[in-house]
Amino acid sequence: MNIFKIYKDKFILLLRNNSFDCDEEKVSVDTPRQASFGDLAFNAPLILSSSLKSNPLEIGKKIADLIKENYSEFETIEVAKPGFVNLKFKKEFWYNFLFSFDDSKGKIVNISKTINLEYVSANPTGPLHVGHCRGAVYGDILGNLLNFVGHKVIKEYYINDYGNQIHMFAKSVYARVLEIKEGKEFPVNEGLYPGEYLKEIAQSLIKKNKISNFSNYDSIKNQLGEMAMDEAMIMIKNDLLSLGIKHDLFISEKELVQNNLVSKTLKILERKNCIYEGVLPKPKGNENEDWEPREQLLFKSTKFGDDVDRALKKSDGTWTYFANDVAYHSYKLDRKFDKYINVLGADHAGYLKRLKACVDALSDFKADFECKVCQLVKLFKSGEPYKMSKRAGDFITAKELVESVGVDAVRFMMIYRSNDSQLDFDFDLVTEKTKENPVFYVQYASARIHSILRKTSLDLTNIDKQCLRLLDAEIEIEIIKKLSLWSKCMDLSAKNLEPHRIPYYLYDLASIFHSYWNLGKEYPEYRIIENENSQLIKARVYLLEKVLTVIKSGLLILGVSAPESM
RNA sequence: GCGCCCGUAGAUCAACUGGAUAGAUCGUCUGACUACGGAUCAGAAGGUUGGGAGUUCGAAUCUUCCCGGGCGCGCCA
Numbered sequence: 001m002n003i004f005k006i007y008k009d010k011f012i013l014l015l016r017n018n019s020f021d022c023d024e025e026k027v028s029v030d031t032p033r034q035a036s037f038g039d040l041a042f043n044a045p046l047i048l049s050s051s052l053k054s055n056p057l058e059i060g061k062k063i064a065d066l067i068k069e070n071y072s073e074f075e076t077i078e079v080a081k082p083g084f085v086n087l088k089f090k091k092e093f094w095y096n097f098l099f100s101f102d103d104s105k106g107k108i109v110n111i112s113k114t115i116n117l118e119y120v121s122a123n124p125t126g127p128l129h130v131g132h133c134r135g136a137v138y139g140d141i142l143g144n145l146l147n148f149v150g151h152k153v154i155k156e157y158y159i160n161d162y163g164n165q166i167h168m169f170a171k172s173v174y175a176r177v178l179e180i181k182e183g184k185e186f187p188v189n190e191g192l193y194p195g196e197y198l199k200e201i202a203q204s205l206i207k208k209n210k211i212s213n214f215s216n217y218d219s220i221k222n223q224l225g226e227m228a229m230d231e232a233m234i235m236i237k238n239d240l241l242s243l244g245i246k247h248d249l250f251i252s253e254k255e256l257v258q259n260n261l262v263s264k265t266l267k268i269l270e271r272k273n274c275i276y277e278g279v280l281p282k283p284k285g286n287e288n289e290d291w292e293p294r295e296q297l298l299f300k301s302t303k304f305g306d307d308v309d310r311a312l313k314k315s316d317g318t319w320t321y322f323a324n325d326v327a328y329h330s331y332k333l334d335r336k337f338d339k340y341i342n343v344l345g346a347d348h349a350g351y352l353k354r355l356k357a358c359v360d361a362l363s364d365f366k367a368d369f370e371c372k373v374c375q376l377v378k379l380f381k382s383g384e385p386y387k388m389s390k391r392a393g394d395f396i397t398a399k400e401l402v403e404s405v406g407v408d409a410v411r412f413m414m415i416y417r418s419n420d421s422q423l424d425f426d427f428d429l430v431t432e433k434t435k436e437n438p439v440f441y442v443q444y445a446s447a448r449i450h451s452i453l454r455k456t457s458l459d460l461t462n463i464d465k466q467c468l469r470l471l472d473a474e475i476e477i478e479i480i481k482k483l484s485l486w487s488k489c490m491d492l493s494a495k496n497l498e499p500h501r502i503p504y505y506l507y508d509l510a511s512i513f514h515s516y517w518n519l520g521k522e523y524p525e526y527r528i529i530e531n532e533n534s535q536l537i538k539a540r541v542y543l544l545e546k547v548l549t550v551i552k553s554g555l556l557i558l559g560v561s562a563p564e565s566m
Numbered sequence: 567g568c569g570c571c572c573g574u575a576g577a578u579c580a581a582c583u584g585g586a587u588a589g590a591u592c593g594u595c596u597g598a599c600u601a602c603g604g605a606u607c608a609g610a611a612g613g614u615u616g617g618g619a620g621u622u623c624g625a626a627u628c629u630u631c632c633c634g635g636g637c638g639c640g641c642c643a
Contacts, residue, residue: 004582026584033586043585046623056623082623084586123643165643253643280640284567291640307569307639314641321643349570350638375571376636417579420571422636424578429592433605436592444605451603485582492582504580507590518607522598529602566605 001101002108002487004029004040011042011067018066022048031485038076038088039481046083056083094480095468098542101483103549108149108490115151116332117143119343120240120247121158124232125169127197128239128398131345134423135374136398137414137559139343140245141499142372144557149494154337155247158328161229162253163321169193169232170225176202177214177224201231242402244411244559256327262319265330265362266297266312274300274361280308299326304357326358333359339368341497349373372497374419380426405430408560412439415558416503438507442551443563445510448517449548450564452541455529460542470536471543473526475516479543482509486550499557506554513547 008029015022022044032041045060052059060079067085068077076088119139122132143153172192176199178184188194205211205227211220233250240246256262269275278298282291297313299322312323332340340359344352352371359369379386379396402410409430416438417423433440471477489505492498520527528540548562555562 028582028585030582030585033588037586041586046585049623080586082586125643160643163643283639294641296641311640316641318641320641324643346571346637348638352570373571373637421579422572426578435606437605438591440605441591444603448603448606455602488582496583498583500580501582504590511590514606515608517602518598518604520602521604521607527602531602566603 001103001484002491003097003484004031004488005491007040007042010071011044011063014066014070015044015063020044020048020063021051032084032086037080037084038078038086040087040089042085042087043083045079045085049083057081059083060085091469091472091477094477094484095465095471097484098468098471098480098546099465101546103486103546103553108487109151109494112150112152113338114336115146115153115339115341116156116335116337117146117153117341117343118156118158118332119143120245121160122236123160123165124229124236125165125193126195126232127235128243129395130377130379130398130401130425131395133243133398133401133410134377134414134419135343135345136240136243136245137411138372138374138419138499140243141411141415141502141558142341142343142497144559145490145494145499145502148553148557149490151494154249156249156251157247159233159250159252159254160321162257162324166225166229167221170221170228171217172198173202173205173228174214174217174221174224177206180206181214197235201228201235204231239398242399242407244407251328251331253324253328256331257319257324261331262323262327265327266323268330269299269326269358269361272361274303275312276300278309280311299354299358299361301354301357301361304360306353306357310354310357322354325355326362329355329359330362333363333367340370342369342371344371344373346373346375370497372419375422377414377423377425380424380429382428383426386427408443409437409439411559412442412503415500418498418500438503439560441514442503442506442510442555443561444566445513446548446551446555446562447564447566449513449544449551452528452544453548454564456537456541458538458541460538460545463538463542467535467539468542470533470539475512475519476540476543479512479516479547482512483546483550486554502554502557506551506558509547509550509554513544 008027011029012022012024012027026047027042027044029040029042032038042063044063045056048059049056057079060083064077064079064085067074067087073089073093074087075090076086078086080086117139119142120128120132120136122128128136140155143155146153168191172194175184175186175192179186180199180202186192186194205224208227210227211223214220266275276298277295279293279295280298282293294315296311296315298309299312301310302308310322311320312326314320342355352373355371356369359367363369405427413425413430414423429437430439431437435441471480486505486509489501493501516526517528520530524530528544529537531537531540552562
C-alpha cells in the first residue's frame with residue numbers, strides 16, 4: 001500500500017523499457033516539499049542528467065511524456081527545476097485508494113526476516129529504574145513495529161547473573177536477613193547494595209523457609225544467591241509488565257559459563273587467529289593510580305575497527321564480562337537469525353565497537369548486526385530538573401514512574417524522540433489533559449471518532465464506492481493523502497529502526513482530524529452527523545473509520561491504549 | 567587525550583537518510599464557545615540549522631577544522 005514504493009517501481013520499469021538506465025538506489029519517488037507541487041515527486045531527471053550529460057529539464061520532459069502516455073490516473077504532470085517530475089493524482093485515484101485502504105494486513109515488507117532483538121538486559125541486582133525505561137520502551141516498540149510490518153521477532157533479555165556483583169548482591173541480602181531476624185544493623189560502606197528493595201527480597205526468603213539456618217554465610221551463600229536472584233528477576237519481570245513489556249526469552253549468563261560456552265567460543269576465535277596474550281597500553285587522561293602493565297588474554301578487536309584490543313581474562317583467571325558476552329553472541333549466531341539488534345543505554349555506548357567486532361569475527365562479517373543506543377533521559381518536574389539524590393539506593397523506579405503518570409504516557413513520551421537525542425521527561429506535562437500533551441491529543445482523537453461511530457452506528461462493510469465521491473472538500477482529500485503516508489511511515493520506521501516516527505505521524509493525523517471536526521462549528525455543511533445527505537454521512541464516517549483504524553494500529557504498536565471515550 | 571551522541575525559532579524537538587520556500591508544539595499576540603465532545607480550532611510574529619572551509623546541479627544532513635553540552639574510557643557488570 002506504499003504508493004511511493006509502488007510508483008517508484010512502476011516508473012523505473014517504464015524508464016528501463018524506454019532505454020533509460022537509472023540507478024534504483026538513487027532514484028526516488030517522494031512527497032514534494034510543497035503540497036502545491038502535487039502528490040509525487042520523481043527525481044529521475046536529476047539523477048540521469050549526469051550520466052546522459054544533458055539538461056535535466058529536457059530529460060524531465062521526456063519522462064513526463066512517457067508517464068502521460070502510460071498512466072491515466074494523473075491530473076497534472078509537470079517538470080520543475082532543478083529536475084523533478086511532479087505528479088498530481090486525480091481525485092478518483094484517492095477515492096479508489098480510500099475504498100481499498102486496508103491497514104489490518106500489516107504486512108508491508110517484501111522479505112520477512114527473523115530478527116533477534118535484545119533489550120533491557122538490566123542487572124538483576126535491583127528493580128528497574130527510570131534510566132532503564134527508555135531503552136526498554138524503545139526496544140519493545142521496535143519489536144512490535146518489526147512484527148507489524150511482517151518480520152518475526154524474538155524479544156530477548158540477557159541476565160547478567162554471574163560475577164562479582166552477584167556475590168555482593170547475595171551478601172547484601174544476607175545482611176538484610178540478619179537485620180530482620182536478629183536486629184543486626186545493616187553495614188554501610190562495605191560495597192553492599194543499600195536499596196530498600198533488598199528488605200523485601202530478604203523478607204520473602206525468610207517466608208519461603210527453604211533455608212533453615214542463616215548462621216553460617218559460606219555454607220548457604222550459593223543457595224541464598226540463587227534464591228535472591230530469582231526473587232530479583234520476578235521483581236524485574238513485574239516491573240517490565242507494568243510497562244507493558246514481555247520478553248520471549250531470558251538467557252542466563254551463568255548458564256552460558258557453566259555449559260563451557262565461553263571456552264568453546266574462544267577456541268573458535270583462536271582458530272580464526274583473533275586471540276593473543278598481550279599487554280594493553282594505559283588509557284590516557286584517566287588517572288588511575290592502580291594501573292600497572294599486565295599480560296593477559298586479549299581479543300584482537302582492533303582488527304575489526306575497535307580502538308584497542310579487549311581483555312578476555314582477569315588476573316584471577318576468570319573470564320571478563322566481555323568474554324561471556326562474546327559467548328552469548330556466539331550463541332545468538334548459532335541460532336541463525338537474519339538480523340540481530342541490540343538496544344543499549346548511553347552508558348554502554350563505548351561497548352558497541354567491541355560487540356560489533358566480536359560478531360564480525362565470529363561470523364566472518366556475515367551477520368547483520370546492529371546496535372541502537374538510547375541517550376539519557378532528563379527528568380523534570382514543574383519545569384525544573386528533578387534531581388535524584390546521589391545517596392546510593394535512592395532512585396525513582398520504573399514502577400513508581402508508571403504509577404504516577406500511567407503506562408500510556410510513559411511509553412508514548414519515551415518514544416517521542418529520536419533515540420540519538422537526549423530526552424526531557426516532564427512529570428507534570430505527561431499527566432496534563434491538554435494539547436500540550438501529545439499522548440492525550442492522539443487519544444482524544446480516538447475517543448471523538450468512537451463517539452461518532454456510536455452515534456451513527458452505520459454498517460459500512462458494503463458501502464457503495466460511488467458514494468465516496470461526495471468527499472469533495474479539500475480537507476477530506478488531505479485526510480486521505482495523510483492515510484496514504486501511513487505505510488510509508490511504517491517502512492521508514494522499520495527500515496531505519498526509528499519508531500519515533502510513529503507518534504509524530506499519529507500526532508499529525510490527529511491534528512488534521514481535529515481540524516476537520518472543528519470545521520463543522522463554523523460551517524454547518526461540514527458537520528459529520530448533523531447532515532441532511534445520508535450518503536455524505538456514510539462517506540464521511542467511512543473516512544473516519546479508516547482514520548481510526550490507523551490510530552488504533554499506531555497506538556497498538558506503541559503499546560498505548562486507544563480509548564473509546566475519555 | 568581518545569571514542570560515541572547531540573547542537574535547528576525565546577523553550578522542547580521534527581525534517582522522508584543529499585532535494586525544491588527548514589516544519590510542529592509550548593510560550594507571545596489576535597480571533598472562534600446556547601458545543602455532531604471547546605480536553606478543541608483558525609490566524610500572526612518568530613531562522614545566516616553553533617562557527618569556518620570543502621565535496622556537487624543541490625548540504626541541517628556527507629568530509630574536515632574549531633566552539634559548546636552529554637555519556638564512557640585496562641581485571642566492575
